[in-house]
Amino acid sequence: MPASSLFTASAEALINKVIALDEDSEKRLALLNGKRLTVFLDGFPWGVTLAFSSKVDILLEHHPYEDVSVHVDENTCYIKTHFDVLPRLTQTSQITQLIREGKLHLQGEPGIAQQVAALFQQLDIDWEEQLSTYTGDVPAHQIFSSASAVKAQVLAFSERLTRGLSNAITEEKDIAVGKLAVMHFNDEVDALRDDAQRFEARLRLLENSL
Amino acid sequence: MSDTDSREQASQRTPNASTEQTDFGFQQVEKSQKASLVANVFDSVAAKYDVMNDLMSFGVHRLWKRYTIDCAGVRAGHKVLDIAGGTGDLTAKFSRLVGPTGSVTLADINLSMLKVGRDKLRDQGLVNNIDYVQADAEALPFPDNSFDVVTMAFGLRNVTEKQNALNSIYRVLKPGGRLLVLEFSKPASEHLSKIYDMYSFHILPRMGQVVANDADSYRYLAESIRMHPDQETLKGMFESAGFEQCDYTNLTGGIVALHRGYKF
Numbered sequence: 001m002p003a004s005s006l007f008t009a010s011a012e013a014l015i016n017k018v019i020a021l022d023e024d025s026e027k028r029l030a031l032l033n034g035k036r037l038t039v040f041l042d043g044f045p046w047g048v049t050l051a052f053s054s055k056v057d058i059l060l061e062h063h064p065y066e067d068v069s070v071h072v073d074e075n076t077c078y079i080k081t082h083f084d085v086l087p088r089l090t091q092t093s094q095i096t097q098l099i100r101e102g103k104l105h106l107q108g109e110p111g112i113a114q115q116v117a118a119l120f121q122q123l124d125i126d127w128e129e130q131l132s133t134y135t136g137d138v139p140a141h142q143i144f145s146s147a148s149a150v151k152a153q154v155l156a157f158s159e160r161l162t163r164g165l166s167n168a169i170t171e172e173k174d175i176a177v178g179k180l181a182v183m184h185f186n187d188e189v190d191a192l193r194d195d196a197q198r199f200e201a202r203l204r205l206l207e208n209s210l
Numbered sequence: 211m212s213d214t215d216s217r218e219q220a221s222q223r224t225p226n227a228s229t230e231q232t233d234f235g236f237q238q239v240e241k242s243q244k245a246s247l248v249a250n251v252f253d254s255v256a257a258k259y260d261v262m263n264d265l266m267s268f269g270v271h272r273l274w275k276r277y278t279i280d281c282a283g284v285r286a287g288h289k290v291l292d293i294a295g296g297t298g299d300l301t302a303k304f305s306r307l308v309g310p311t312g313s314v315t316l317a318d319i320n321l322s323m324l325k326v327g328r329d330k331l332r333d334q335g336l337v338n339n340i341d342y343v344q345a346d347a348e349a350l351p352f353p354d355n356s357f358d359v360v361t362m363a364f365g366l367r368n369v370t371e372k373q374n375a376l377n378s379i380y381r382v383l384k385p386g387g388r389l390l391v392l393e394f395s396k397p398a399s400e401h402l403s404k405i406y407d408m409y410s411f412h413i414l415p416r417m418g419q420v421v422a423n424d425a426d427s428y429r430y431l432a433e434s435i436r437m438h439p440d441q442e443t444l445k446g447m448f449e450s451a452g453f454e455q456c457d458y459t460n461l462t463g464g465i466v467a468l469h470r471g472y473k474f
């Protein structure tokens with residue numbers, strides 16, 4: 001403190017700002033009214049709680065998962081997992097599997113985690129329009145044509161990854177295949193990083209020319 | 211009566227320290243007088259209170275309060291008392307966290323501060339689960355065992371008999387409930403202490419003069435901070451009131467400390 005508080009304060013401001021940019025998100029936020037999701041990620045010293053009302057409040061949880069997750073009711077969900085596992089939580093079919101594998105600890109109402117994921121995944125914000133209010137139309141368009149290419153790559157990558165992981169689980173492939181998948185994953189990450197670096201370089205050029 | 215008048219009166223009434231005297235900043239005043247002197251200060255600063263808070267602390271007071279909220283463990287359905295709640299910074303967040311099944315009582319001895327707080331919270335659309343009560347922390351007008359959580363941010367140092375306030379809070383807390391007191395305290399390092407003294411006695415009153423046209427009130431704030439018990443003394447006072455598992459966390463090098471105690 002106050003570094004950790006500064007982090008939650010900034011994250012809270014950002015999340016609420018982003019949610020406010022999408023008019024439809026109000027409905028999804030209303031579904032979560034009064035609910036809380038607390039996430040503990042391996043390797044992080046604190047848990048983070050998202051508390052939903054007319055806005056999102058972010059709290060830091062200083063006590064460990066085992067202590068706080070005893071306070072469960074139908075409006076709370078406590079999750080303890082690893083960062084990499086987070087994207088898989090959006091698929092209901094995977095949750096039991098993850099718990100069985102010991103990769104996910106969950107107390108409370110799992111539906112909350114999925115509603116939270118939906119709130120953010122379904123955000124539909126016209127970033128180009130938002131940006132153009134600051135930079136003007138032409139730079140905004142230039143940035144976004146690069147950004148769209150990267151976004152398409154990310155989406156394709158995460159789709160392939162999800163498909164790969166689902167297959168690995170359902171077909172119960174052995175560990176050797178798992179290793180191959182990891183190698184493939186690393187290659188994809190490298191490719192994605194190159195794209196992102198190119199994108200960053202273009203952004204820098206644009207920044208200098210503004 | 212202006213704040214300056216009241217301070218002059220206060221200094222005239224400091225012939226010798228007796229058991230009936232107490233501190234008002236660096237002055238000694240009659241105990242019976244302190245509450246109204248403090249009331250004058252907060253009447254005088256109420257309108258500019260929020261903007262001065264941001265200026266004086268460079269916005270860091272928001273982080274101290276945020277940390278307090280993190281440690282409060284407030285959940286849906288809880289009954290929370292924010293005593294000396296002033297303009298309602300903590301109350302606003304608690305109101306959202308307790309939800310429609312819970313409630314927050316914003317209590318303050320000063321009507322001007324309560325009014326600024328109520329208007330601010332209403333503007334934020336927070337209306338349904340907040341009660342506003344004018345109350346003295348030393349004699350809280352609530353039944354025993356009423357609240358799950360009590361918070362007091364930057365309020366305790368203004369109270370005449372601090373131990374009475376802690377006893378009173380203990381009474382109104384439910385068993386299992388907790389008290390959090392956020393208050394200026396004693397910086398842990400000498401260096402920081404010197405810089406901080408320089409800031410609070412030389413710069414702060416000038417800022418008060420320029421922004422709020424009220425150097426005296428801000429001088430009182432600085433002085434009252436120095437007269438407030440240090441971390442260990444306050445922890446002892448918590449224990450005397452009956453609180454258990456008492457601890458404190460220094461924030462920003464001990465400029466501020468968050469004390470916590472439970473009633474079991």
Ligand SMILES: C[S@@+](CC[C@H](N)C(=O)[O-])C[C@H]1O[C@@H](n2cnc3c(N)ncnc32)[C@H](O)[C@@H]1O
Nearest residue numbers: 252294295296319320323346347363364365368
């Ligand atoms: C510095 S302000 C703090 C307001 C708010 N809690 C915050 O952190 O922004 C101190 C408040 O304590 C209140 N106060 C002073 N003496 C009090 C007492 N004996 N009982 C209740 N409130 C008191 C004042 O009226 C004032 O609103």
